[in-house]
Amino acid sequence: MDPSPLAGGAVGAVVLVGSTVYGLWRRRRDGAFRSAGGAELPARSANDDASDDGSALLRALGVEAGIPATLLQFSSAFCAPCRATRRLCGEVSALLDGVRHVEVDAESHLEAVRALEIWCTPTVLVVDAAGRIAGRATGQPTKAQLIAAVAPLLAAPTEEPEVAR
């Protein structure tokens, strides 16, 4: 290819437009909680979770059974938004009874990272009292998003989160 200003300018323009579209998509997606993980990590009832591989995996990461909502945050050394996410999760767990924040270094737990399909940091999983993953968000969530994600678990101490709605 000829290194003409025209080709360089065209490539530059395409890159800037493409990056803007990607950046806007990421801005919309980051921090939004989606329900996920339930299918990959089949959890049974609360009594049965000792024998459940998924729950055992989460307990090995420091999640305690019986806590209504655990914010399980995956961080890494080269992650700028992890610090802010840690502060927000800490604030929410201090603000709301029944919420606990657990932060793990993704690199030190690569097996769990693969099993839980963690691809980027920060990723925050919301784990319920039975050790089920009720939601996940990649990227830095807002405080409002965190509170909204744990609220159904706090409002419904029984098995059915739908009761709260």
Place this chain on the structure above:
Amino acid sequence: MTPSRSLLDPRGPRFAAAVTAAVLVAVLLTGSGWLALAQAAVFAVASVHPRLNPYALLYRAVIAPRLAPPAELEPVEPVRFAQLAGLAFTLVAAAGYLTGAALLGLVAAALALAAAFLNAAFGLCLGCEAYLVFRRVTGRPMAARVAR
């Protein structure tokens, strides 16, 4: 204000990324390997410590005094890692343009521009995100730790 050596005003690296993006647009327009090499030198200095980046020096001397103190500080390590990634891409771009492999130079400069622009405009760090993916795939243990 004298922030600690392990924390940065995040607006400094974003300003530096904006200047970098402008330089990379100039590299694409001119096809100048020497300009790409100059940007690589800036990345090399910044990868020692982001506060040494000439663009960051400009930010602190001229812009920061006119702004309110930062609401949030960010750790140095992700920024350093991003500078190393930028260094790698701009070195490839410089090598491509200077040896006549203009297509290689164009592709490397375009990728560097995407990363710099996303950092400047959206605060995203592509290199940082690629890091965990890289570690997942390679899986070797390493002494890196979560920055406190």
